[in-house]
Amino acid sequence: MRVVELIEKKRDGQELSESEIRALIQGYTSGQVPDYQMSAFAMAVCWRGMSDAETVALTLAMAESGSTLDLSAIPGIKVDKHSTGGVGDKTTLVLGPLVASVGVAVAKMSGRGLGHTGGTIDKLESIPGFRADLSMDAFVEQVKKIGIAVAGQTHELAPADKSLYALRDVTGTVRSIPLIASSIMSKKLASGADAIVLDVKVGDGAFMKDVEQAKMLAEAMVRIGHQAGRRTVAVLTQMEQPLGYAVGNALEVREAVQTLRGQGPEDLTELCLTLGAQMVVLAGKAADPEEARAKLQKALHSGAALQKFQELVSSQGGDSRVVDDLAVLPKAPVVRMMHASATGVVRAIHAEGVGLVAMRLGAGRATRDDQIHPGVGVVLQRKVGQSVVAGDPLVEIHAQTDADAEAAVEALAHCIEIADGSAFTPPLILDIVGEATASETGPSELVRAARQAREGAYVPYSKFAVGAAIRLGSGEIVTGANVENASYGLTNCAERTAIFRFVTSEAYRRGERIASIAVIADSDGPVAPCGACRQVLAEFCTADTPVELADMKGNVKRTTVGELLPYAFGAAQMQGSDEDRSK
Numbered sequence: 376m377r378v379v380e381l382i383e384k385k386r387d388g389q390e391l392s393e394s395e396i397r398a399l400i401q402g403y404t405s406g407q408v409p410d411y412q413m414s415a416f417a418m419a420v421c422w423r424g425m426s427d428a429e430t431v432a433l434t435l436a437m438a439e440s441g442s443t444l445d446l447s448a449i450p451g452i453k454v455d456k457h458s459t460g461g462v463g464d465k466t467t468l469v470l471g472p473l474v475a476s477v478g479v480a481v482a483k484m485s486g487r488g489l490g491h492t493g494g495t496i497d498k499l500e501s502i503p504g505f506r507a508d509l510s511m512d513a514f515v516e517q518v519k520k521i522g523i524a525v526a527g528q529t530h531e532l533a534p535a536d537k538s539l540y541a542l543r544d545v546t547g548t549v550r551s552i553p554l555i556a557s558s559i560m561s562k563k564l565a566s567g568a569d570a571i572v573l574d575v576k577v578g579d580g581a582f583m584k585d586v587e588q589a590k591m592l593a594e595a596m597v598r599i600g601h602q603a604g605r606r607t608v609a610v611l612t613q614m615e616q617p618l619g620y621a622v623g624n625a626l627e628v629r630e631a632v633q634t635l636r637g638q639g640p641e642d643l644t645e646l647c648l649t650l651g652a653q654m655v656v657l658a659g660k661a662a663d664p665e666e667a668r669a670k671l672q673k674a675l676h677s678g679a680a681l682q683k684f685q686e687l688v689s690s691q692g693g694d695s696r697v698v699d700d701l702a703v704l705p706k707a708p709v710v711r712m713m714h715a716s717a718t719g720v721v722r723a724i725h726a727e728g729v730g731l732v733a734m735r736l737g738a739g740r741a742t743r744d745d746q747i748h749p750g751v752g753v754v755l756q757r758k759v760g761q762s763v764v765a766g767d768p769l770v771e772i773h774a775q776t777d778a779d780a781e782a783a784v785e786a787l788a789h790c791i792e793i794a795d796g797s798a799f800t801p802p803l804i805l806d807i808v809g810e811a812t813a814s815e816t817g818p819s820e821l822v823r824a825a826r827q828a829r830e831g832a833y834v835p836y837s838k839f840a841v842g843a844a845i846r847l848g849s850g851e852i853v854t855g856a857n858v859e860n861a862s863y864g865l866t867n868c869a870e871r872t873a874i875f876r877f878v879t880s881e882a883y884r885r886g887e888r889i890a891s892i893a894v895i896a897d898s899d900g901p902v903a904p905c906g907a908c909r910q911v912l913a914e915f916c917t918a919d920t921p922v923e924l925a926d927m928k929g930n931v932k933r934t935t936v937g938e939l940l941p942y943a944f945g946a947a948q949m950q951g952s953d954e955d956r957s958k
């Protein structure tokens with residue numbers, strides 16, 4: 376491969392093949408392709424874009440450039456969540472324990488803050504004693520034991536993305552939808568989850584400043600996820616103003632605990648319930664987002680979510696008294712109130728500006744090596760749309776020194792706009808792409824497809840018709856029904872008919888895989904696949920592949936291939952036995 380030819384091909388708007396992209400990324404990871412050629416390539420992509428096939432190939436090549444996390448030892452469907460970054464975004468602190476408290480396994484790798492956006496790990500580490508540097512074994516063990524672990528991102532995941540992202544940062548090539556989508560999704564795929572919920576922020580404090588661009592990014596990531604066999608949902612959320620009231624590490628932990636007590640800001644609570652409902656549905660713990668939301672609300676109000684947060688903190692060495700006594704959190708030596716200079720309605724609180732003020736107070740880093748001060752930051756006293764009277768408290772500033780507090784007051788005056796008008800509530804959830812609803816793409820559509828397939832059963836002997844439907848990563852559905860024979864033993868079950876149709880199709884050869892499966896019969900309760908079908912399912916699915924077993928009366932049992940056939944016989948067991956077989 377001559378790298379210059381690939382750069383020229385992209386420069387001229389031609390499509391690169393999967394093997395060309397793979398070779399480029401392998402060359403870059405091994406050091407054979409120098410930074411200057413990779414920068415030229417990134418710039419050509421910025422101008423010419425990438426087809427879906429190219430974007431998927433780039434994502435997979437970067438995902439496979441280092442080690443990948445194996446979460447298969449954790450039972451159930453693992454759902455990851457990712458936010459494209461915002462100001463005051465303490466969602467993971469609330470959402471992780473919240474969904475874990477209703478039985479969704481949360482194995483979360485998170486990052487540190489840089490620039491005007493904060494990082495989950497810095498926030499958690501503001502709890503005295505909290506440790507995020509878990510070994511991979513300890514990480515998986517903790518999820519198995521308490522249902523949740525939050526660790527710092529390891530350097531071994533998607534190293535090609537790490538180098539390319541750093542290069543893009545200094546070569547003006549960050550703003551490209553295929554490059555951003557492949558960068559985010561390569562890390563998500565390497566992190567090993569079965570399904571992914573993305574929080575794509577839009578507005579002043581976000582990467583994507585307008586809804587159209589954010590929607591294109593969301594759609595690109597959802598397509599990548601589907602092609603890689605991961606159910607993926609993206610929620611577009613407003614980031615014109617900070618999320619919640621607090622910006623700064625310990626201040627945000629305080630707000631997260633209040634939210635887990637059911638006393639949090641409306642926007643943060645709503646965002647966690649919306650993202651959480653999608654996660655719970657993808658994990659197969661509820662049939663639709665409404666049912667999922669009701670479960671989450673119950674967990675917030677019963678204290679179950681707060682208790683899960685306490686378990687998380689305590690398992691990772693933190694002072695778990697924090698859930699009852701917020702005074703254990705570090706505090707800034709100087710606390711100063713800034714007051715409103717006018718009467719009216721708050722029209723804007725520029726998120727990026729507020730994030731930069733918090734960073735300069737010491738809550739964030741201007742460069743990767745900067746030290747942060749856990750107690751500092753700001754706490755808004757009003758949000759956009761609320762009325763205010765001149766002299767009312769507007770922002771509480773937590774600083775290291777009086778001079779820092781003074782500088783923050785001056786800078787914040789440029790971030791907050793007050794004007795005449797009536798109070799209003801700005802929108803928060805702008806759109807959901809790839810939503811997992813029962814009526815559109817979720818379980819009952821697959822059951823309906825299986826029900827229809829059952830009509831084609833050939834069952835002259837038993838009259839026991841069975842239908843099956845498989846959903847592929849791309850969303851495509853393949854169906855099958857049972858086919859009997861006068862020599863009874865030659866009968867083929869519905870699941871096997873559907874699987875064999877798929878495995879012998881072009882979709883299988885282009886890399887599609889089974890994302891979920893449904894089987895239906897006129898049985899007494901949800902139908903149970905026979906042993907032979909369970910072994911065939913194990914051959915072509917993962918242990919976590921969701922299975923819906925239905926009857927004709929509307930009863931559905933949700934399970935997984937691993938639960939149907941634990942300790943399945945597989946190719947791995949034949950390794951090392953060549954010698955025996957040759958005998």
Ligand code: URA
Nearest residue numbers: 540554555556558559
């Ligand atoms: N976040 C990432 O991880 N990658 C990008 O390219 C942009 C945001």
